[in-house]
Amino acid sequence: MAKTIAEINEKIRKGKAVVVTAEEVIDIAKEKGVKRAAEEIDVVTTGTFSPMCGSGAFLNIGHSKPRIKLGGGKVYLNDIPVYTGMAAVDIFLGATALPDDDPRNKFYPGEFNYGGGHVIEELIAGKDIRLTAAAYGTDCYPRKKLETLINIKDINEAILFNIRNAYQNYNVAVNLSDKVIYTYMGVLKSNLGNANYCSAGQLSPLLNDPYYKTIGVGTKIFLGGGIGYVAWHGTQHNPTALRGDNGVPRRGAGTLAVIGDLKQMKMGWLVGTSMLGYGATLTVGIGVPIPILSEEILRYTLVTDADILAPVVDYSEAYPQMKPDILGEVSYAELKSGHIKVQGKDVPTASLSSYPKAVEIANILKKWIERGEFLLTEPVAPLPGIESGITFKPLKERPI
Amino acid sequence: MNVSRRIVLHFPPNITGQPVVYRLVKDFGLTFNILKASVSPGQEGLLVMELSGEQKNYDKGIKYLTEAGVEIQSLSQDVVRDESQCTHCGACITICPTEAFSLEPKTRKVLFDHNKCVVCGLCVKACPPRAMILYF
Numbered sequence: 001m002a003k004t005i006a007e008i009n010e011k012i013r014k015g016k017a018v019v020v021t022a023e024e025v026i027d028i029a030k031e032k033g034v035k036r037a038a039e040e041i042d043v044v045t046t047g048t049f050s051p052m053c054g055s056g057a058f059l060n061i062g063h064s065k066p067r068i069k070l071g072g073g074k075v076y077l078n079d080i081p082v083y084t085g086m087a088a089v090d091i092f093l094g095a096t097a098l099p100d101d102d103p104r105n106k107f108y109p110g111e112f113n114y115g116g117g118h119v120i121e122e123l124i125a126g127k128d129i130r131l132t133a134a135a136y137g138t139d140c141y142p143r144k145k146l147e148t149l150i151n152i153k154d155i156n157e158a159i160l161f162n163i164r165n166a167y168q169n170y171n172v173a174v175n176l177s178d179k180v181i182y183t184y185m186g187v188l189k190s191n192l193g194n195a196n197y198c199s200a201g202q203l204s205p206l207l208n209d210p211y212y213k214t215i216g217v218g219t220k221i222f223l224g225g226g227i228g229y230v231a232w233h234g235t236q237h238n239p240t241a242l243r244g245d246n247g248v249p250r251r252g253a254g255t256l257a258v259i260g261d262l263k264q265m266k267m268g269w270l271v272g273t274s275m276l277g278y279g280a281t282l283t284v285g286i287g288v289p290i291p292i293l294s295e296e297i298l299r300y301t302l303v304t305d306a307d308i309l310a311p312v313v314d315y316s317e318a319y320p321q322m323k324p325d326i327l328g329e330v331s332y333a334e335l336k337s338g339h340i341k342v343q344g345k346d347v348p349t350a351s352l353s354s355y356p357k358a359v360e361i362a363n364i365l366k367k368w369i370e371r372g373e374f375l376l377t378e379p380v381a382p383l384p385g386i387e388s389g390i391t392f393k394p395l396k397e398r399p400i
Numbered sequence: 401m402n403v404s405r406r407i408v409l410h411f412p413p414n415i416t417g418q419p420v421v422y423r424l425v426k427d428f429g430l431t432f433n434i435l436k437a438s439v440s441p442g443q444e445g446l447l448v449m450e451l452s453g454e455q456k457n458y459d460k461g462i463k464y465l466t467e468a469g470v471e472i473q474s475l476s477q478d479v480v481r482d483e484s485q486c487t488h489c490g491a492c493i494t495i496c497p498t499e500a501f502s503l504e505p506k507t508r509k510v511l512f513d514h515n516k517c518v519v520c521g522l523c524v525k526a527c528p529p530r531a532m533i534l535y536f
């Protein structure tokens with residue numbers, strides 16, 4: 001019964017494709033059986049909506065008169081420093097960048113109310129952004145100063161390029177110490193006061209395609225409310241992470257690098273985010289369609305929260321000190337029940353990843369495909385899998 | 401003149417556990433009604449209470465608490481949620497001492513019960529997209 005992407009696209013064009021979300025598919029397969037479900041269903045849509053620090057945008061602001069070479073100079077967008085080490089008027093705005101005068105953690109815990117992620121959100125909202133630049137001046141680019149408002153609709157390009165997003169599984173963060181700690185996993189109360197997790201679980205893209213059999217370089221996706229593509233595997237991609245019998249990673253494993261035109265992305269799907277005591281970042285909405293090419297592919301999408309285990313990690317000691325110790329494993333079904341047991345203690349859980357938004361993303365993508373507006377792409381290269389032997393390495397420090 | 405006010409007390413770890421509150425009764429003749437407490441030895445603590453008594457004793461009591469290092473917030477403020485900013489992540493659920501946030505089981509949307517909120521302010525900075533807003 002194996003289908004091809006071309007055949008599925010033919011059905012999408014005719015408005016006849018059967019599309020369900022990674023949540024819906026679970027019950028459908030239970031009811032109809034895996035074989036029939038795999039025959040009937042063409043696409044399973046996934047979604048995730050989480051803070052993702054590995055995000056940022058390339059902008060080409062156009063040439064001023066006279067010309068200015070921002071490359072090698074200093075540029076700020078709404079007081080947020082951007083990277084200029086490229087061509088004359090290309091800049092890179094990183095999600096975690098902070099204003100030079102932000103007190104950071106000098107007043108602990110720092111609030112980080114405004115950073116690069118917030119500028120990205122305001123760009124999408126169509127707001128004017130203040131650009132201030134200082135350059136050194138050359139014969140062909142004589143200008144040394146530039147202060148202007150820019151707007152996403154006027155600049156040449158605005159390209160979201162996130163080098164690491166959509167982690168395939170993640171840690172559950174707790175705090176064993178006797179004081180509150182402020183982490184990228186949120187505020188962690190002392191003595192196992194709470195446990196924070198960050199994954200859409202059964203709806204998460206890479207957890208529905210654990211061996212990267214359909215998701216590859218070039219896969220067209222939902223990105224920030226618009227269309228994007230998988231550009232590469234993300235940094236720290238770790239396909240050889242510990243996996244369960246079902247193939248599902250039990251640790252952080254695969255990641256995606258994604259790219260897309262920021263100009264067509266929409267408010268609400270890229271949200272400037274502030275992690276108390278940690279920093280600023282961007283919350284990103286991503287949805288990936290999985291073509292049901294075979295029964296095997298469908299089987300992977302049937303993964304439920306109960307089948308996905310995540311490690312519980314102490315962020316007061318083990319995480320910062322790079323100790324491999326974990327305090328046990330829990331399933332997303334347990335996490336979503338509101339309480340988990342850690343060291344015999346009942347610990348209330350909270351999520352940093354929004355499940356309602358993940359559901360919304362999977363449903364929007366489903367609608368796009370059903371309406372024939374979104375065709376699937378054939379990956380042009382696979383993501384490195386287990387056979388690549390790629391592992392996530394710590395830094396080897398060597399004296400200079 | 402008698403006054404009665406709802407206040408939030410934030411205790412630094414070093415004075416939590418000291419019978420600070422009871423001195424309000426003994427030394428200043430105030431009465432209190434604890435609405436919410438999360439105080440354990442050696443940790444930062446939080447106490448929400450209604451404190452009542454003679455105005456001048458009340459003022460003295462507040463002065464005593466401040467000098468003892470307790471941070472005091474009055475509940476004349478209000479915390480509301482900007483619904484357009486809330487992403488329903490759920491990070492606030494375990495932060496709130498009065499369980500003002502809860503999950504709607506089916507949709508996993510985060511519900512905010514304004515009536516349960518005692519305006520402690522903890523969620524305001526802990527909310528990643530800053531959807532919880534404190535009004536003075």
Ligand code: SF4
Nearest residue numbers: 486487489490492527
């Ligand atoms: S932490 Fe903020 S955004 Fe998240 S659910 Fe609570 S109020 Fe909404």
Ligand code: SF4
Nearest residue numbers: 496517518520521523
């Ligand atoms: S201010 Fe926030 S954390 Fe404090 S009681 Fe109200 S809702 Fe709960």
